[in-house]
Amino acid sequence: METPVYPAHNYLSNGHGLKSWLLTKDHKRIAILYLISISAFFFLGGLFAVGIRLELTTPQGDLFQPDTYNKFFTLHGVIMVFFFLIPSVPAVLGNFLIPPMIGAKDLAFPRINLLSWYIYVIGGIFTLFAIVAGGVDTGWTFYTPYSSASSSTNVAATALGVFIAGFSSILTGLNFIVTIHRMRAPGLHWFKLPLFVWAHYATSLIQVLGTPVVAITIVMVFAERAFGFGIFDPQRGGDPVLFQHLFWFYSHPAVYIMILPALGVISEIVSTFSRKRIFGYSFVAFSSLAIAVFGFIVWAHHMFVAGITVYAAMVFSFLSFSVAIPSAVKVFNWSATLHRGSLSFEAPMLYVYGFFGLFLIGGLTGLFLATLGTDIHLHDTYFVVAHFHYIMVGGAIMGYLGGIHFWWPKMIGRMYSEFWSRISAILVFVGFNLTFFPQFVLGYMGMPRRYHMYPDEFQVLNVLSSGGAAVLGLGYLLPVIYLVYSIKYGEVAGNNPWGASGLEWRTQSPPLTENFLEVPTDIPEAYEYTPKVIREAKLV
Amino acid sequence: MSSVHVSPLSTYLTIFTALMVLSAITVGAAFVDLGSLNPVVALAIAGLKATLVILYFMHVKYSSRLTKLTVVLSMFFVAILFAETLMDYATRGWLNYVPMGQ
Numbered sequence A: 001m002e003t004p005v006y007p008a009h010n011y012l013s014n015g016h017g018l019k020s021w022l023l024t025k026d027h028k029r030i031a032i033l034y035l036i037s038i039s040a041f042f043f044l045g046g047l048f049a050v051g052i053r054l055e056l057t058t059p060q061g062d063l064f065q066p067d068t069y070n071k072f073f074t075l076h077g078v079i080m081v082f083f084f085l086i087p088s089v090p091a092v093l094g095n096f097l098i099p100p101m102i103g104a105k106d107l108a109f110p111r112i113n114l115l116s117w118y119i120y121v122i123g124g125i126f127t128l129f130a131i132v133a134g135g136v137d138t139g140w141t142f143y144t145p146y147s148s149a150s151s152s153t154n155v156a157a158t159a160l161g162v163f164i165a166g167f168s169s170i171l172t173g174l175n176f177i178v179t180i181h182r183m184r185a186p187g188l189h190w191f192k193l194p195l196f197v198w199a200h201y202a203t204s205l206i207q208v209l210g211t212p213v214v215a216i217t218i219v220m221v222f223a224e225r226a227f228g229f230g231i232f233d234p235q236r237g238g239d240p241v242l243f244q245h246l247f248w249f250y251s252h253p254a255v256y257i258m259i260l261p262a263l264g265v266i267s268e269i270v271s272t273f274s275r276k277r278i279f280g281y282s283f284v285a286f287s288s289l290a291i292a293v294f295g296f297i298v299w300a301h302h303m304f305v306a307g308i309t310v311y312a313a314m315v316f317s318f319l320s321f322s323v324a325i326p327s328a329v330k331v332f333n334w335s336a337t338l339h340r341g342s343l344s345f346e347a348p349m350l351y352v353y354g355f356f357g358l359f360l361i362g363g364l365t366g367l368f369l370a371t372l373g374t375d376i377h378l379h380d381t382y383f384v385v386a387h388f389h390y391i392m393v394g395g396a397i398m399g400y401l402g403g404i405h406f407w408w409p410k411m412i413g414r415m416y417s418e419f420w421s422r423i424s425a426i427l428v429f430v431g432f433n434l435t436f437f438p439q440f441v442l443g444y445m446g447m448p449r450r451y452h453m454y455p456d457e458f459q460v461l462n463v464l465s466s467g468g469a470a471v472l473g474l475g476y477l478l479p480v481i482y483l484v485y486s487i488k489y490g491e492v493a494g495n496n497p498w499g500a501s502g503l504e505w506r507t508q509s510p511p512l513t514e515n516f517l518e519v520p521t522d523i524p525e526a527y528e529y530t531p532k533v534i535r536e537a538k539l540v
Numbered sequence B: 001m002s003s004v005h006v007s008p009l010s011t012y013l014t015i016f017t018a019l020m021v022l023s024a025i026t027v028g029a030a031f032v033d034l035g036s037l038n039p040v041v042a043l044a045i046a047g048l049k050a051t052l053v054i055l056y057f058m059h060v061k062y063s064s065r066l067t068k069l070t071v072v073l074s075m076f077f078v079a080i081l082f083a084e085t086l087m088d089y090a091t092r093g094w095l096n097y098v099p100m101g102q
């Protein structure tokens, strides 16, 4: 094999200076802009988490005032959910990869793509303003009547920031839907699409259908605070629980905005490294759509003890169980793909193995919570906190990091340190479990969430959790170092370092601004890893 | 896709008048107490107005079948929002618990 050379012309060298970046219409550069901005928010959200975990190392509330603590967990949640996880995989990896995966030169609306980044940044600035102006303390859920009638913190600025960022999410979703419908290379029909693209299609549907509802709901809270509308005020015929219905109508599906794209990443990595077509391709493809649709009918499982009727609760409980089925389909099919595949242990795969375990635990504990009887005990305890972190951090962020490691050579054209990337994947996995597993136990024993003090007997588990958080934090910081280092000093990666079959690997690394010089015509089946193809395309 | 439909001005004026009349009816209906039908009537009128806007002002009437399908499917999700929320509100009276303090 000849040693690859770093291509002189590519999207990174095409235009220099800040202006060439801030006015770019290239989906790949916009992806990089997103990567930098969401990483900054991830860091900020992480700082608040450090504050929370430091406070919780002792049973007394000795580090922060209770009000400060409330602001910490609120800002942690708001930033991580709306400014990191929701954009993460779609805005960075989706943006970068969907066009080359479908043989296109760019997304359908390149300008709207750039606009969505600016809107995101403006939303972020409002939220940063809220922080500087003294913070906000409602929790990321903004529950009424506290948010509408009581809280004297910067609810309006934060809510506005989230409202604005929502439009960025809608525009990205819209752009993907149109792109996937209309920009596929000739011959690339739906069932030849990578599952990553299917997952983004399903995600985009949720973004477009769900986000307007939460936006309007936020406007209502706004109107209630500013003009006293009374929508959520029982004294004027309103109902605070109505807020929860509207909020969760978006926010349960939103959890799938966060996880579905990561599931798409997993499919790509699993098939590449096991050198096999994803077992039951069409089941996995349709399970994404099923998740998107089912995700919309289960929301009130967050409200079992909020005063909804038992009749509604029974139906929602039943429906919540159904949403576990398509997720399970995926996990079974990935396992079947790995079965007798050629297992390997590169960094992207390590993240995938970690993902399997954590997503499984996260999903199964969701069923505990969807069960009416157990939820009465577990609701608003640390069990819930552990559940959603297993899915959102253990699932979605593992998928995101796996994807970043998998496509980094494509994005930058260079390899990162194999040794350090493995170390960091292991640190993340160990640190994660150490942080969040004790929280299941704490919640089960009855420790409520959102308090800065707790009884003495919970200390050991809380200290474990804080210690784990330190390991996890290290695991997240390491990639920043070796990835940035690789930009300059990494070995040249070549077009297809993993020997993957997707169309995006036919471009050079880093790709040209147009991705392809000619529209690809010989479209392969998805995940074509037959011995013949492997030999002919020299997929190693 | 490329053929842009141009409606005559008269269509817009007719629809505009219809919307205004419906608004007047909404205001009028607010003075008549229909009991639990109050919101039903208000929402029905609002729904009719939205339909007119979508069909004529937003040109969905003259758009491709894919566009129509998209609109109908979106309405389906709105229907989910209403139906499942009502699952809670409509069954609230079924419980015979005594509110605190009574």
Ligand code: HEM
Pocket (backbone or CB within 6 Å): A141, A255, A256, A258, A259, A301, A302, A320, A321, A323, A324, A327, A362, A363, A364, A365, A366, A367, A369, A370, A371, A375, A378, A379, A380, A384, A387, A388, A391, A392, A396
């Ligand atoms: C098997 C599928 C799942 C089921 C049955 C399920 C069930 C539940 C239930 C019943 C609750 C409410 C518990 C309570 O507050 O008492 C909950 C909370 C939560 N779940 Fe899940 N879940 C599932 C998957 C997911 C996924 C995929 C995510 C995210 C990617 C997620 C994120 C969350 C979050 C963020 C909360 C807490 C929200 C809050 O109160 O702040 N869940 N889950």
Ligand SMILES: [Cu+2]
Pocket (backbone or CB within 6 Å): A251, A252, A255, A298, A299, A301, A302
């Ligand atoms: Cu949920």
